Amino acid sequence: xxxxxxxxxxxxxxxxxxxxxxxxxxxxxxxxxxxxxxxxxxxxxxxxxxxxxxxxxxxxxxxxxxxxxxxxxxxxxxxxxxxxxxxxxxxxxxxxxxxxxxxxxxxx
Amino acid sequence: xxxxxxxxxxxxxxxxxxxxxxxxxxxxxxxxxxxxxxxxxxxxxxxxxxxxxxxxxxxxxxxxxxxxxxxxxxxxxxxxxxxxxxxxxxxxxxxxxxxxxxxxxxxxxxxxxxxxxxxxxxxxxxxxxxxxxxx
Numbered sequence: 001x002x003x004x005x006x007x008x009x010x011x012x013x014x015x016x017x018x019x020x021x022x023x024x025x026x027x028x029x030x031x032x033x034x035x036x037x038x039x040x041x042x043x044x045x046x047x048x049x050x051x052x053x054x055x056x057x058x059x060x061x062x063x064x065x066x067x068x069x070x071x072x073x074x075x076x077x078x079x080x081x082x083x084x085x086x087x088x089x090x091x092x093x094x095x096x097x098x099x100x101x102x103x104x105x106x107x108x
Numbered sequence: 109x110x111x112x113x114x115x116x117x118x119x120x121x122x123x124x125x126x127x128x129x130x131x132x133x134x135x136x137x138x139x140x141x142x143x144x145x146x147x148x149x150x151x152x153x154x155x156x157x158x159x160x161x162x163x164x165x166x167x168x169x170x171x172x173x174x175x176x177x178x179x180x181x182x183x184x185x186x187x188x189x190x191x192x193x194x195x196x197x198x199x200x201x202x203x204x205x206x207x208x209x210x211x212x213x214x215x216x217x218x219x220x221x222x223x224x225x226x227x228x229x230x231x232x233x234x235x236x237x238x239x240x241x242x243x
């Protein structure tokens with residue numbers, strides 16, 4: 001880390017691990033960064049963070065997608081998301097991609 | 109994904125011969141499958157260069173903060189990065205704290221006099237007399 005980066009102010013949200021919001025189909029969702037203890041598991045799941053077609057084409061990866069949604073994404077009421085709930089809310093594969101992108105960006 | 113030799117820090121390997129790359133991979137215990145190509149070996153070395161040493165990260169946090177070992181796993185990478193980046197502002201990591209684990213005060217003071225000779229009786233008497241005025 002450069003000296004300039006070290007001196008840059010860090011947001012309270014980062015230090016609290018509060019996450020950031022993103023919008024999908026007119027609703028706001030909160031995504032939290034992955035904790036260290038789950039990083040290895042996330043990498044091992046080998047999910048696509050690009051096209052979500054690959055994640056949704058078989059049952060095994062769908063379960064994994066639902067697991068990460070349930071662990072790190074909440075809806076406006078603060079309730080944990082699931083893949084079924086996301087589908088009920090009208091998410092398309094772009095929304096799912098935005099969730100994974102956000103999750104990766106936030107997690108470092 | 110950018111080609112391996114265009115990635116940050118990977119260009120230093122671009123002029124290496126394939127034998128040198130193989131040797132470096134072997135030295136670092138990086139497994140590669142024969143037959144290999146230069147691009148692939150550069151990619152492996154680049155990945156190895158960018159693999160964090162988690163022991164170092166944990167040691168920094170354990171030695172310089174009061175975060176318990178188990179709690180570190182509950183933190184996120186940006187949080188750990190932020191804490192580590194500010195450590196130097198408060199604690200001189202490399203110098204250490206005097207008197208604790210290798211600081212300057214841990215070295216026992218020299219017992220010999222500056223001249224290397226034992227004190228004379230007159231010097232010893234002068235030292236004792238210095239306390240007379242206290243009582």
